[in-house]
Amino acid sequence: MREQLREVLAPFKGERGAVIPILQKAQDELGYLPEEAIKEIARFLRTSESELYGIATFYAQFRFTSPGEHALKVCLGTACHVRGGARILDTVERELEVEPGETTSDYKFSLERVACFGCCALAPVIVVDKTVYSKMTPSKVTQVLDSYR
Amino acid sequence: MTFAEIRERAVAEWEVMERSGKPRILVGAATCGRSAGALDVLQTINAELAKRNLDATVIQVGCIGLCYIEPIVEIAKPDRPRIFYSGVNADIAVQLIEDYLVNDNPRPDLALGALGEGSLDGVPQLFDLPMLQPQVRVTLRNCGFIDPEDTNHYVVRGGYSGLARALQMTPEQVIEEMKKSGLRGRGGAGFPTGTKWEFCHRAVGTPKYLICNADEGDPGAFMDRSVLEGDPHAVLEGMLIAAYAIGASEGYIYCRAEYPLALERLDIALRQMKELGLLGDNILGSDFSFHIKVKEGAGAFVCGEETALMASIEGKRGMPRPRPPFPAQSGLWGKPTNINNVETLANVSAILERGGDWYAGYGTEKSKGTKTFALAGKVTRTGLIEVPMGIPLRQIIYDIGGGIVGDKAFKAVQTGGPSGGCLATDLLDISVDYESLTAAGSIMGSGGMIVLDEESCVVDVARYFLDFTQKESCGKCVPCRVGTKQMLDILTRITRGQGQPGDMDLLLSLGQTVNQGSLCALGGTAPNPVLTTIRYFRHEYEAHINQKRCPALVCLDLITFYILPDKCQACMICQRSCPVDAIKGGKKLIHVIDQSKCVKCATCYEVCPERFSAIVKVSGETIEVPEEPIPLGAEE
Secondary structure, eight states, X not given: OHHHHHXXXXXXXXXXXXXXXXXXXXXXXXXXXXXXXXXXXXXXXXXXXXXXXXXXTTSTXXXXXOOOSXXXXXXXXXXXXXXXXXXXXXXXXXXXXXXXXXXXXXXXXXXXXXXXXXXXXXXXOEEETTEEEOSOOHHHHHHHHHHHO | OOHHXXXXXXXXXHHHHHHTOOOEEXXXXXXXXXXXXXXXXXXXXXXXXXXXXXOXXXXXXXXXXXXXXXXXXXXXXXXXXXXXXXXXXXXXXXXXXXXXXXXXXXXXXXXXXXXXXXXXXXXXXXXXXXXXXXXXXXTTSSTTTSOTTOHHHHHHTTTTHHHHHHHHSOHHHHHHHHHHHTXXXXXXXXXXXXXXXXXXXXXXXXXXXXXXXXXXXXXXXXXXHXXXXXOHXXXXXXXXXXXXXXXOOEEEEEEETTOHHHHHHHHHXXXXXHHHTSSBSSGGGSSOOBEEEEEEEOSOXXXXXXXXXXXHHTTSOOOOOOSSSOTTTSOGGGSOEEEEEHHHHHHHHHHXXXXXXXXXXXXXXXXXXXXXXXXXXXXXXXXXXXXXXXXXXXXXXIIISOSBGGGOOEEEEEESGGGXXXXXXXXXXXXXXHHHHHHTTOOOOSSEEEEEETTSOHHHHHHHHHHHHXXXXXXXXXXXXXXXXXXXXXXXXXXXXXXXXXXXXXXXXXXXXXXXXXXXXXXXXXXXXXXXXXXXXXXXXXXHHHSOOOTTSOOGGXXXXXXXXXXXXXXXXXXXXXXXXXXXXXXXXXXXXXXXXXXXXXXXXXXXXTTTOOEEEXXXXXXXXXXXXXXXXXXX
16 A cells, blocks of 8 residues: 555645645545555645545545446436436436445445536436436436446 | 747648648537537547548537537538538438538538538528527637637637737736626626726735636536636636736636546646746746646535635635635635636636727626526527526527427526526516526526426425535534525425425525525525525425425325326336336236335336326326226226
8 A cells, every 4th residue: 555655645745735636646546545545645744544534524526435346426416307317316226226425235336426417418317437328217227237237 | 939929820820721721620529529429429530531541630629508419510621611510420420521521512401500601502600590699609709619729729719819918018907907897706706806806916915826716516507617628728818817917926726526628628728838938937928927736626515615615725624714804815825815717717818808898898787798507407409508698588598598398388497506596487588697686586606507397396496406505515604504404304394295384484584594694605595496486486385385296296205106097008018117016917907006116216107108198197186096907998
């Protein structure tokens, strides 16, 4: 872990207000923020781990558990909501048996709810990794999930 | 380099491209275009050109805002008007290359519109189309028309001449020009930009900071993203002008991490500016020096509030603090700081280029210029639009937006996102400007505009927005933290059919407390969706509370699906598609929904063949149907 983080941390030496960019880079590198990474970053910044957790848990971007193979995001932006986003999320939750923020037990999917991808014209949408699936219906959700299983 | 040299070089390179006689193919490949498949189209075009050994310049451009017919491709051949094609897929792309590029048939049947000199039979002028005709493009002046990764394109279209002009003026004169333009902050609050700059200009302390707020958090708004992706230099030039006017030497762009393409484009643009001497020390040979850093937001809606945003840049939890002191006196790291939103800054560069009087020629007495909106929801032509202030709401929804999808009845429009309000039918003729929208209980906001039709439930929409603000409340002040939670609980109860008499009064009183007592604008405006829906749609709340009925048939706990036995033909389509096996029946057996299992996903309702239309959705009534499947025909 220390080795892995060394390159991430080095460019930030002496920089003011670098906490959030460091956490972002560390998460890019590791996929999430494990306890050991927080310890390492705290040592580098000469701050406490609790201070770092205080900051990291404030922001939606940071995750503390290992993500699944595919990141599945259900859009619940306003346009998606009025076009039925909630029942799309219901379907995904039912199919995968997880709630937003969780990863399936086989580590296949991590489910997240997000507010707006800016493709409101295609609402409701879900995004798997980087692919946008538009104008979803509950039955299309099942097809999309099956294509990744 | 001086500005004259930069411009000369850009024009020369542009002319070389023009004179080369090569056709140009522009593909709208902003985030929205990409979601609709623009990158596939781009790949097909490149492959097809290579296969046929054709020479053409292929450029990725930003978004012209016609989201509903993406991907858009423009083909410009020498001595021909530029032709725009919509809804292009790989197949159509190949046809266009074959027909137009090779055989010179512009395919009017596929064309959306033409632009530039000359006309084409059967193809209207692009800006005569109903969705574009009422628009005036200042912020979006270059989006979709230039290569956002090529500074020359921006410069040829007048870019950086505003900065060059500003540098010839004193900072006080620049501020005067802004005041003359009447520009008000486009992030939502609508504070006059010139006055804001003046406060910071006069403040004592160095260094001074300028921050560009690109943390667009309204869940349904994407104006800023489009500008950053399609024309980043317009924003960056605005930053330089603002920095010069207030005397800032350091700048930050605080941009959402959810906008990877915008971040990439900013990065490229900043590098180019440094190479051209437009960023760094002694910009364009003047005494003015300015440096810009990009900070990625980490996903917190409250960071759109300026004091929270500064806390986040400083590496803290993004929580707002009381003002005064205002950022102009004590902002980032305790130094004088000015924060402007992306759209504001994109307007600044245009104003300095063309003059404050020109800008003030658009709009109303108190709301000058133009405003972008992300038009979405149940409207036919969704997209990104820019209109002069004061335009009637009706014109936006019916002329530009093309009315309601499927000719359903218009119900309401929600402006300003989670901070705004819902306006009902009788306000359709309202003028879209800061004062009129505020008087109606909504706000201009940053520009989200969500259209609702008869099938949208306003109580559900109010609950949706409050759910959003409640989750995003930072928790620092009690009215917002506790108030939004209590309001959400009441609204959730109402949508579940557990509303009680007096709930509306309680919501109104809580809403007033949250509005007046909250520390920042997140809490201060959070009750707006609830207060306006109660104001304009009281009867719908009453239906939910008193009759346990959702008139729009949206709230799941209040609706029931039934299969009408006299219409069901036992085709088993619904039975097979039900995700929870809640439909009983079989061959020649009329189907019945087991209400205890039904999750109300509406799949059966959608798959039931139209010629049968056997499934109904009702609220507040019970339909008598058999409990168990009965043989087909037994009903008669």
